[in-house]
Amino acid sequence: MGDAEAGKKTFIQKCAQCHTVEKGEKHKTGPNLWGLFGKAPGFSYTEANKNKGIVWGEETLMEYLENPKKYIPGTKYIPGTKMTFSGLKKKSEREDLIQYLKWATSSLRKYVISQNF
Amino acid sequence: MSSWSRQRPKSPGGIQPHVSRTLFLLLLLAASAWGVTLSPKDCQVFRSDHGSSISCQPPAEIPSYLPADTVHLAVEFFNLTHLPANLLQGASKLQELHLSSNGLESLSPEFLQPVPQLRVLDLTRNALTGLPPGLFQASAALDTLVLKENQLEVLEVSWLHGLKALGHLDLSGNRLRKLPPGLLANFTLLRTLDLGENQLETLPPDLLRGPLQLERLHLEGNKLQVLGKDLLLPQPDLRYLFLNGNKLARVAAGAFQGLRQLDMLDLSNNSLASVPEGLWASLGQPNWDMRDGFDISGNPWICDQNLSDLYRWLQAQKDKMFSQNDTRCAGPEAVKGQTLLAVAKSQ
Numbered sequence: 001m002g003d004a005e006a007g008k009k010t011f012i013q014k015c016a017q018c019h020t021v022e023k024g025e026k027h028k029t030g031p032n033l034w035g036l037f038g039k040a041p042g043f044s045y046t047e048a049n050k051n052k053g054i055v056w057g058e059e060t061l062m063e064y065l066e067n068p069k070k071y072i073p074g075t076k077y078i079p080g081t082k083m084t085f086s087g088l089k090k091k092s093e094r095e096d097l098i099q100y101l102k103w104a105t106s107s108l109r110k111y112v113i114s115q116n117f
Numbered sequence: 118m119s120s121w122s123r124q125r126p127k128s129p130g131g132i133q134p135h136v137s138r139t140l141f142l143l144l145l146l147a148a149s150a151w152g153v154t155l156s157p158k159d160c161q162v163f164r165s166d167h168g169s170s171i172s173c174q175p176p177a178e179i180p181s182y183l184p185a186d187t188v189h190l191a192v193e194f195f196n197l198t199h200l201p202a203n204l205l206q207g208a209s210k211l212q213e214l215h216l217s218s219n220g221l222e223s224l225s226p227e228f229l230q231p232v233p234q235l236r237v238l239d240l241t242r243n244a245l246t247g248l249p250p251g252l253f254q255a256s257a258a259l260d261t262l263v264l265k266e267n268q269l270e271v272l273e274v275s276w277l278h279g280l281k282a283l284g285h286l287d288l289s290g291n292r293l294r295k296l297p298p299g300l301l302a303n304f305t306l307l308r309t310l311d312l313g314e315n316q317l318e319t320l321p322p323d324l325l326r327g328p329l330q331l332e333r334l335h336l337e338g339n340k341l342q343v344l345g346k347d348l349l350l351p352q353p354d355l356r357y358l359f360l361n362g363n364k365l366a367r368v369a370a371g372a373f374q375g376l377r378q379l380d381m382l383d384l385s386n387n388s389l390a391s392v393p394e395g396l397w398a399s400l401g402q403p404n405w406d407m408r409d410g411f412d413i414s415g416n417p418w419i420c421d422q423n424l425s426d427l428y429r430w431l432q433a434q435k436d437k438m439f440s441q442n443d444t445r446c447a448g449p450e451a452v453k454g455q456t457l458l459a460v461a462k463s464q
Binding site: 005006008009012013017069070081082084086 | 174191241242266309412439
C-alpha cells in the first residue's frame, strides 16, 4: 500500500500547479480532483475523457499516471491530453500519490489525524 | 467523436475541387455531429465553440493540413526526427501544441511563425540538443514552454529570445551542467522554473534576477554542493523550493533570509550534517505559516549542540514536517540512529 505522506509531497511537487484536491476549490489549468475516485470527471478538458467514459480508481490511475498521454489500445485512456506532465515512471511513486489522492479527494479526509494531510 | 483524415478528398466527376472539398468537410462535420466513428487510422477531432482539438498518435497519420479553427493540436509518439514543413500552416488560431515523444532532433526556425497566438508548447521527450535562433520571434503570447527530457547540454540565452510573456519554463530532465548568466533577465512574468534532474553543479548567483514574482523553483536531482546567500535574494515571495536529491553539504547562513511566503521547502536527500545558526529564523512561524511543509530527511545530521537552533525550530514546526521517521542522526555515537525530533524533544 502506498505512503500517502510521500504521495502528498509528490502531489505538491508535480501536480499542484494545475490541480486542487479540496472540495469546492476552483479549477486551475486542470480540474479540481475532489470526488476523483469512482466518478467520471466533470471538467471538459479536451473532451476526450467525456467521450471515453473513464471511471477513476486505483488501477486506472496506476496506468494513466505512468503515461498520461499515451493511448493504450483496448483501454479507455485519454489521448491528446492537455497535461504537460509526462508521467511517473516509478511504481512506488504512483502508489504513494494514489494513496494520497484517495484521502485528499474524498470525505476520508476528516479521519486523517496527522496534520500533514 | 469524429476523425480527421490525412487524405485530400478526390473530386467526383465534374465538380470543382473546392466545392467537393467543402462537401467533404460538411460530411465530416455531419459525421462528427452524429458521432460516427471513422477509420482508426485517422486523428481524433473534437469540436466545440472554441474550435477544433486534433489529436494524432500512431497508427493515425500526421495531417497535411489543419482546419482554420484548430486551437489544440497533439502530434505525439511518432518516430520523427523532424517535423513536416508547414505542419502549422493555416492554423493561425492555435493555442496549444503538444509534440511530446517524437524523437525530434531539431526544429526549423520558422516553424512557429504561423501560430502567433500559441500559449503552450510541449516538446517533452524529444532529442533536441539546441534551439535555432529566432524560433520564438513570433511567440510573444507563449505562456508555457516545456523542454523536459531532451538532450540539452548547454543553454543559450539567445534561444529563448522573444518569450515576453513566459510564465512556465520546464527544462527538467536534460543534461545541463552550467547555466549562462542573465538567463531569466527578461522573463518578468515567469512564475515557475523547473531545472530538476539535470547535472548542475553550480548556479550563477544572478540566476533568479529578472522575474517579478517567481513562485516555484525546482532544482531537485542535480549535483549542487552549496546553497549561497545571494541566490534567493531576488525572490522574497518564492513559495515552493525543491532542492532535494543534490549533494548539498553547506547552506549559507543568510540563504533563506527574506523569504516571506515559503509554503514548501524540500532539502531531503542531501549531504547536510549541520546548518548554520539563524538559517531557519525567517521561515515559518511566527511570521508565516508554511502551508505545505518541509523535508530535511535523508541527510547525515550530526546531532550536537550546533543544531540547537534547528531543534527549537523543529519543535515549533513539527506538524509541518514530512518524513519524520526518515530524519535521523548519523552521529555523534550516543544519538546515532535516533530521529531528530526525539533528540530535539530531549533538549
